[in-house]
Amino acid sequence: MTAPGVRVMLVDDQPLLRRSLAMIINDAPGLEVVAETDNGLDAVTIARTIRPDVILMDIRMPHRDGLAATRDICAEPLLAPTRVLVLSMFELDDYVYQALLAGASGFLLKDTRPQDLIDAIHRTHQGESLFAPSILTRLIAHYVTAPRLPQPVSVRGLTSRETEVLTLIGRGHSNQEIADQLNIAVKTVKAHITHLLSKTYARDRAQLVIAAYNAALVHPTP
CATH class of the missing domain: 3.40.50.2300 (Response regulator)
Known part of the structure; x- marks a missing residue:
């Protein structure tokens, strides 16, 4: 079929x-x-x-x-x-x-x-x-410092590894870069991202970056 x-x-x-x-x-x-x-x-x-x-x-x-x-x-x-x-x-x-x-x-x-x-x-x-990771990070860094903040996305209930992955997503890293930094397989990174999307109710990677900023896992560059 x-x-x-x-x-x-x-x-x-x-x-x-x-x-x-x-x-x-x-x-x-x-x-x-x-x-x-x-x-x-x-x-x-x-x-x-x-x-x-x-x-x-x-x-x-x-x-x-x-x-x-x-x-x-x-x-x-x-x-x-x-x-x-x-x-x-x-x-x-x-x-x-x-x-x-x-x-x-x-x-x-x-x-x-x-x-x-x-x-x-x-x-x-x-x-x-x-959105290219570097562009996405730059845009959201501006976004979260603007007067109108994005709606918070909950990051409660994440495992320590999921928090690490979310932090690196917030810093604009690609899946391959995250895998290299954490010494895990790319398919494992994708699995963590799937869990993150489910747990945070985020629509996509862009909202995960917003979640990382809202949770203070990363901070806008001055």
Whole structure:
């Protein structure tokens, strides 16, 4: 029996770009575009109805922008399994920061190569964060010192090893770097991360970094 594919929703106000994205995604094994819309307002309504696995979300759109739509989708309990991957023409720190604040699992530029886009969708669906570790750490370091602090994520009940892994995640280390530093296998690191996501109720790696800062396991660089 063939495993079900990743169900993708496209949200962008440029019809030509949506068409191009749909062709790329539908041609890729294991991916399927199940819905499209051109504004953030309809995106939230449609997402609640079809519950896609991954949403490719533009930022600048009429009626309701992608950041506001992402915030609503990520706050919706029924859409907890849904991941949002923000697409933008602009590599602006503020956009990346706001996407993270809204709950997005990743941020890509619209000039990303097709194969990189396909890989990004699969990785996002698997729960990875598509913010480079160094960028993620820098953004959250600013984020937790901003007037509006993120909602705390509980780290109570973690084992000492899980706390070590969470600390290194908060410092921006990759899975391989964590494995090397703790002298354990990468698959063991991934298992610890799975436990951390479950115990902290975090959506993804980005929220684990936030949890590490909130728990004072790491501190912003002055």
